[in-house]
Amino acid sequence: MNILIRKAEEKDIATVHDLVVELAVYENAREAVITSPEEYLQDFKDGLFQVIVAEYEGEVIGMVLFYITYSTWKGKMMYLDDFVVREAHRRSGVGQLLYDALVKESQTQGARLLKWQVLDWNEPAIHFYKKNNAIIEKEWWNVKVMFC
Amino acid sequence: MNILIRKAEEKDIATVHDLVVELAVYENAREAVITSPEEYLQDFKDGLFQVIVAEYEGEVIGMVLFYITYSTWKGKMMYLDDFVVREAHRRSGVGQLLYDALVKESQTQGARLLKWQVLDWNEPAIHFYKKNNAIIEKEWWNVKVMFC
Numbered sequence: 262m263n264i265l266i267r268k269a270e271e272k273d274i275a276t277v278h279d280l281v282v283e284l285a286v287y288e289n290a291r292e293a294v295i296t297s298p299e300e301y302l303q304d305f306k307d308g309l310f311q312v313i314v315a316e317y318e319g320e321v322i323g324m325v326l327f328y329i330t331y332s333t334w335k336g337k338m339m340y341l342d343d344f345v346v347r348e349a350h351r352r353s354g355v356g357q358l359l360y361d362a363l364v365k366e367s368q369t370q371g372a373r374l375l376k377w378q379v380l381d382w383n384e385p386a387i388h389f390y391k392k393n394n395a396i397i398e399k400e401w402w403n404v405k406v407m408f409c
Numbered sequence: 410m411n412i413l414i415r416k417a418e419e420k421d422i423a424t425v426h427d428l429v430v431e432l433a434v435y436e437n438a439r440e441a442v443i444t445s446p447e448e449y450l451q452d453f454k455d456g457l458f459q460v461i462v463a464e465y466e467g468e469v470i471g472m473v474l475f476y477i478t479y480s481t482w483k484g485k486m487m488y489l490d491d492f493v494v495r496e497a498h499r500r501s502g503v504g505q506l507l508y509d510a511l512v513k514e515s516q517t518q519g520a521r522l523l524k525w526q527v528l529d530w531n532e533p534a535i536h537f538y539k540k541n542n543a544i545i546e547k548e549w550w551n552v553k554v555m556f557c
Contacts, residue, residue, distance in 0.1 A: 376553040398551040405524040
């Protein structure tokens with residue numbers, strides 16, 4: 262497979278939103294996604310997030326969406342918010358290419374660590390992260406307050 | 410008690426670092442803090458994080474440290490990274506004042522939600538968040554890769 266890994270451009274952002282929705286469906290949470298492709302485009306222009314995509318035969322088939330954030334313990338940190346490979350293209354190494362590109366990009370941008378979250382029942386994802394020597398922490402709970 | 414709630418200035422940042430260390434000690438993780446007060450000052454100047462402090466008799470006795478980040482599902486999001494009230498000043502309402510100020514500031518900055526994490530054994534904190542109608546999610550695990 263001839264996969265091109267590259268930074269996303271504005272023309273990719275509608276597809277990026279589509280991939281986020283695909284993952285939300287997999288996580289049984291489609292209704293939780295209230296963002297729109299139009300908002301994504303504006304937020305991308307505003308620098309709120311960055312994306313690296315995987316392209317195959319001119320089509321975006323996967324992506325990592327991330328941004329620089331902060332750890333009071335470690336300092337500058339990269340946070341991976343969404344990581345999706347289209348169903349039809351899984352188990353073909355696309356995820357590994359995206360993951361490797363993200364690790365490299367995080368280091369280039371001076372991050373001291375890369376962090377993300379995984380659902381406790383998402384076995385394929387957990388297996389992939391363990392294979393990549395990531396550290397899994399089970400003792401933290403998420404807490405949130407919604408304003409809308 | 411006459412508590413002043415205000416945004417942190419550069420002169421407060423060394424104390425902010427001190428409070429982060431105090432919380433890390435409480436969480437049995439002092440050795441995990443590799444940042445220094447000098448780095449904090451630079452990162453604060455670079456806009457990597459914001460802080461609201463509680464001042465009592467000219468001294469900073471508590472703080473919330475936070476930054477704007479992104480939720481692919483909800484859009485612009487405020488993330489609370491550290492929330493500390495000095496041991497001697499707990500159970501006096503300082504935490505509630507800081508929390509209320511953070512909620513207000515998050516809304517002012519256009520965040521659609523405020524998110525943070527709590528350790529599963531930190532009963533006083535969990536009680537406080539539940540009292541404030543925050544939603545606790547237990548099904549996500551943290552995953553990380555360290556670069557240093």
